[in-house]
Amino acid sequence: MTSSPENPGTSDAPDASDGPPRLTRLAFHGPLSEARAQRLVGRLAANEPRTVLDLGCGWGELMLRVLEAAPHATGVGVDLRAEDLDRGRANAAARGLGDRVVFAEESATDTARGPADLVLCLGASHALSDAAPPETTHKALHALRRLVNPGGRVVLGEGFWQRTPTDEELAAMWPDAGADEHLSLGDLVDAAIGAGFRPQWVETASPEEWEEFESGYRSDVEEWLAAHPGHPLAAETRERVDTQRSTWLRGYRHVLGITYLTLVPVG
Numbered sequence: 385m386t387s388s389p390e391n392p393g394t395s396d397a398p399d400a401s402d403g404p405p406r407l408t409r410l411a412f413h414g415p416l417s418e419a420r421a422q423r424l425v426g427r428l429a430a431n432e433p434r435t436v437l438d439l440g441c442g443w444g445e446l447m448l449r450v451l452e453a454a455p456h457a458t459g460v461g462v463d464l465r466a467e468d469l470d471r472g473r474a475n476a477a478a479r480g481l482g483d484r485v486v487f488a489e490e491s492a493t494d495t496a497r498g499p500a501d502l503v504l505c506l507g508a509s510h511a512l513s514d515a516a517p518p519e520t521t522h523k524a525l526h527a528l529r530r531l532v533n534p535g536g537r538v539v540l541g542e543g544f545w546q547r548t549p550t551d552e553e554l555a556a557m558w559p560d561a562g563a564d565e566h567l568s569l570g571d572l573v574d575a576a577i578g579a580g581f582r583p584q585w586v587e588t589a590s591p592e593e594w595e596e597f598e599s600g601y602r603s604d605v606e607e608w609l610a611a612h613p614g615h616p617l618a619a620e621t622r623e624r625v626d627t628q629r630s631t632w633l634r635g636y637r638h639v640l641g642i643t644y645l646t647l648v649p650v651g
């Protein structure tokens with residue numbers, strides 16, 4: 385599996401209970417601000433979905449907010465990571481949503497779930513097929529088209545190149561990063577149209593949202609490292625976060641974008 389900011393792959397922290405914390409400062413596992421989330425939820429709830437499917441949901445924060453705003457809706461979140469699913473279940477219970485949502489530990493690849501009125505796939509298109517990038521995006525769009533009910537909505541949070549990366553930037557990104565790995569925003573929207581959608585809304589994460597996400601991704605670990613310099617996991621943790629930060633600052637910062645496409649199925 386390719387490692388990238390929306391697809392951290394094997395670069396996440398080890399799960400040692402006394403080890404470094406993991407993603408505790410993030411509301412969403414991606415560059416998504418509170419303000420943008422609020423606008424998205426309002427727009428999606430206005431379509432009055434009764435069923436929500438969140439593929440590669442993590443802890444499913446956006447799905448939970450949609451369920452709060454659409455009181456007749458039920459939700460299913462699918463992910464492989466038990467720890468994040470537990471976080472989603474706990475958040476759902478704390479907000480009185482426990483009986484309206486299921487967090488299922490299973491693969492989203494060729495899922496038998498759905499169709500649903502609202503399908504979310506945020507930073508997780510790689511979860512929908514075994515294809516390599518950029519085919520991942522096309523496969524995901526066709527899977528999402530199959531999984532959404534007529535009149536429903538899909539929100540795809542997907543990476544795109546803001547400009548063609550230089551060789552130097554590619555060398556500083558994740559292993560085997562390639563210029564053909566992502567589409568441009570124009571080509572990505574065209575691909576969505578080609579898969580049977582009209583783009584209701586096209587928006588992209590701002591530099592500030594990226595900095596909030598990238599800093600929030602590691603800030604709890606950085607504080608832990610400063611407080612536990614002699615911990616048995618300190619050396620490998622330091623190396624991991626230093627590599628992550630360098631990948632961002634020397635590699636994909638201002639080059640990789642994330643778009644949130646709200647898509648209406650047609651045809």
Ligand SMILES: C[S@@+](CC[C@H](N)C(=O)[O-])C[C@H]1O[C@@H](n2cnc3c(N)ncnc32)[C@H](O)[C@@H]1O
Nearest residue numbers: 390413440441442463464491492506507508511
């Ligand atoms: C960048 S995170 C995004 C999480 C969530 N959608 C969000 O925006 O907060 C990508 C998620 O995809 C999940 N994932 C990767 N492969 C998967 C698969 N085959 N089936 C289900 N989930 C998968 C990962 O465990 C991870 O939680």
